[in-house]
Amino acid sequence: MTSTTIRRMGRRPGSSGSRDAVLDAARVRFAEQGYDGATIRGIAANAGVDPALVHHFFGTKERLFVAAMHLPLEPAKLIPELLAPGLDGLGERLARHFLRLMRELGEANPMIALIRSAAAHPDAARMLREFYTRAVLERLAAELETSRPRLRAALCAAQMIGLGVATFIIGLRPLVEADDETMVAALAPALQHYLTGDLPP
Numbered sequence: 001m002t003s004t005t006i007r008r009m010g011r012r013p014g015s016s017g018s019r020d021a022v023l024d025a026a027r028v029r030f031a032e033q034g035y036d037g038a039t040i041r042g043i044a045a046n047a048g049v050d051p052a053l054v055h056h057f058f059g060t061k062e063r064l065f066v067a068a069m070h071l072p073l074e075p076a077k078l079i080p081e082l083l084a085p086g087l088d089g090l091g092e093r094l095a096r097h098f099l100r101l102m103r104e105l106g107e108a109n110p111m112i113a114l115i116r117s118a119a120a121h122p123d124a125a126r127m128l129r130e131f132y133t134r135a136v137l138e139r140l141a142a143e144l145e146t147s148r149p150r151l152r153a154a155l156c157a158a159q160m161i162g163l164g165v166a167t168f169i170i171g172l173r174p175l176v177e178a179d180d181e182t183m184v185a186a187l188a189p190a191l192q193h194y195l196t197g198d199l200p201p
Helices: 003-008 018-037 040-047 051-058 061-068 075-083 090-108 110-120 122-141 149-169 173-177 180-196
Strands: none
Touching (some): 018 040, 018 122, 040 061, 051 061, 075 122, 090 149, 110 149, 122 149, 149 173
16 A cells, blocks of 8 residues: 555545644555654644644544544454453454454455555555554553463464455355354354463474
């Protein structure tokens, strides 16, 4: 995903005021510098506004990224909600939430567009990888009271992203046609094993 592609996802900076100018500037900065490299100050400079206004609109860089990319989830809220009942059953909760999110939005899901772009453009892959690492993997790993938590969180991500690609991008018919309960029953044990089961040494 190039900076030009990202820029076209938003509206013209002057059409809807400062908030839209910030979102447009954020898309460009994230595309060009990645999630880690982009800063609130730099985005504000591109938008021609004070950094305090960016914080006023969005609070954090993570929330700004979510808004700029039209993501249908906010990890800062979602991960604590999924973890609140404890590690038991976390695999099933992850599976249910992921499948519901992907099914409800279908082809309009911005996450699918980001995955497609990441597969074709190294800059988009870096942007998505850095965001997912900071916002999801590290947050989940911090709560796993087991060995090698970062690997466990990454294995869960690989399982779900792989399923998302096979189902919603490639469109493997048995996966597309399977009902959610079947998919949850198949996916949840694998996720739970990654989270709390024994891993090879």
